[in-house]
Amino acid sequence: MPTPVILWVRQDLRLRDQPALVAAAHEASVIPVYILDDDAPGTWRIGAAQRWYLHQALDAFAASLKDKGSRLILRQGDGVTVLKALMKDTGATRIHAIRHYEPWWRKAEEALGDALCLHDGNYLAPVEDITTGAGTQYKVYSSFWKALAEQMPPGDPLPVPHTIPAPEQWPASDTLADWKLLPTQPDWSTGFDIWDAGEDAAHRAVDRFARIADDYDGDRNLPSIEGTARLSPHLHxxxxxxxxxxxxxxxxxxxxxxxxxxxxxxxxxxxxIVELPDYADANGRPRFDQLRWRSSKSDLTAWQQGRTGYPIVDAGMRQLWTTGWIHNRVRMIVASFLVKHLLIDWREGEKWFWDCLVDADYGNNSVNWQWVAGTGVDSNMFSRIMAPLSQSERFDAAGYIRAFVPELRDVPDAAIHDPEEAGCKPNAYPAKIIGHREARERALAAVKNV
Known part of the structure; x- marks a missing residue:
């Protein structure tokens, strides 16, 4: 029997359109391995909400492999160290994996050297193929989209392999329960039951969205209806x-x-993040290093807990805590509120999202926060300050607010976006943490130094 090959899975927990799996299955018997690596990412190890989803996703992926006569080996530790040990124990001389772009994964891939065979498959096109005339990565999305569109549509997805050859002997594996990915004391994940993880669930979600996709351009901005795709955890x-x-x-x-x-x-x-690997920690525009952020633990806590006195902001932050996800339009509103109304460093919000989102992605999270903050290479201007009260009314968020802010359930539609101004704020609901006009003036004054 030829020596087995290792299939190193990370954020690619699927059998369909999995080029690394297809290549491995054609070469030899396959040992699929997932490594819970909290060492290589450092401060960007996956957050609590991601861990909850990862438990479900690994459970589903392991079941899919079992149906094919294979199994998933679970190991914990530094990825490079674990893989080299597995190669020694199993006699494997090659590792197949899908290419990843987070800075810690790029370092790990480089450290594995010639033993690692990388495949593209987690993006519409290989990231290295979409570059400027100078050979660098695009920093302006509109130019990037124009270049990418010339290579679209993408190729057809690869089918699921008919068989996944199994090795004569399997290496030892952790059990999923050993990792204690699920919260217990307390269990804050009771609202996460809106998510159904796994490859089959992902395809069902896409089929559902396909039926309403024609209305996406308008409906995606309305938080009170199911107009968004809700595919981000499956993609991540x-x-x-x-x-x-x-x-x-x-x-x-x-x-x-x-x-x-x-x-x-x-x-x-x-x-x-290929061009600027520390984008999650450093302003894309260095001149914003001069901006003097406020350090207010009480204001940050009020924002995190959804107690700002702005119903649309509070609904979004409570949805985030309850479900591990937040509506796309509302993500921008709550992010803008933290950065510009409260003048708190965007990195504080980025860290909170990283811990609370089931779909927290290093590239998306950092680029999106810097876009809202105005500090990024391609971003909204800092002086463009979203008005949460008018945004709430414009995008008809009454039903959304009632769903996540129970103190306001009996407030009529005409007043629910700003019950304090309407004179019907319930006693249980907090007053505004700061007035909109006052916050705007403070933010504009602060940015004058930049």
Whole structure:
């Protein structure tokens, strides 16, 4: 029997359109391995909400492998060290894996050297293929999209291998329960039951979204209706590939085109962190290092807990805590509120999202926060300050507010966006932490130093 090969899975927990798996299965018997590596990412080890989802995703992926006569080996520790030990123990001389772009994974891939065979498959196109004339990564999305669109549509997804050859002997494995990924004392994940993890669930979610995709351009901004795709956790953990989604969400309407541009945003943010690997920690525009952020633990806590006195902001932050996810339009509103109304460093919000989001992605999270903050290489201007009260009314958020802020359930639609101004604020609901006009003036004064 030829020596086995190792399939190193990370954020690519699927059998369909999995080029590393296909290559490994054609070469020899396959040992699929997932390593819980909290060492290499350092401060960016996966957060609590991601751990909850990871438990479900690994459980589903292991079941899929079992149906094919294979199994998933679980190990914990530094990824490079664990893989080298597995190679020694099993006699494997080659590792197949899908390429990743987070800085810690790039370092790990380099350290594994010639033993590692990398495949592209987590993005619409290989990130290295979409570059400027100078050979660098794009820092402006509009230019990036134009270049990427010339290479679209992506190729057809690879089918699931008919068989996954098993080795004569399996190496030892941790059990999923050993990792204690699920919260227990207390169990704050009771609202996470809205998520159904796994590859089959991902395809069902895409099929559901395909039926409403034509209306996506308008409905995605309305938090009170189910107008968004809700595919981000499946994409982040690689339970479905972006090109599989592109091919399934077919059509030429504006809704489909808008969605495809947002799907392409993932590719763009991967390019940004390749060019600027410390983007999660450093301003994309260094002149913003001069901005004097406020350090207010009480204000930060009020924002985290959804107790700011701005209903749309509070609903978003409570949705985040309750479900591990937050509506796309509301993400921008709550982020802008933290950075500009409260004048608190965007990195504080980025860290909170990293811990609370089931879909927290290094590239997306850092680029999106810097876009809102105005500190990024391609970002909104800092002086453009979202008005949460008018945003709430404009995008008809009454039902959304009632769903997550029970203190306001009996407030009529006409007043629910700003019950304090309407004179009907319930005693149980906090007063505004700061007035909109006051906050705007303070933010504009602060940015004058930049």
């Amino acid at each position: 953990f690689g339970e479905i590939s972006p090109r599989d989604i592109w091919r399934t969400i077919d059509g030429r309407g504006q809704g489909v085109q808008t969605f495809r541009k947002e799907l392409a945003w993932r590719d763009f943010t991967a390019g940004v």
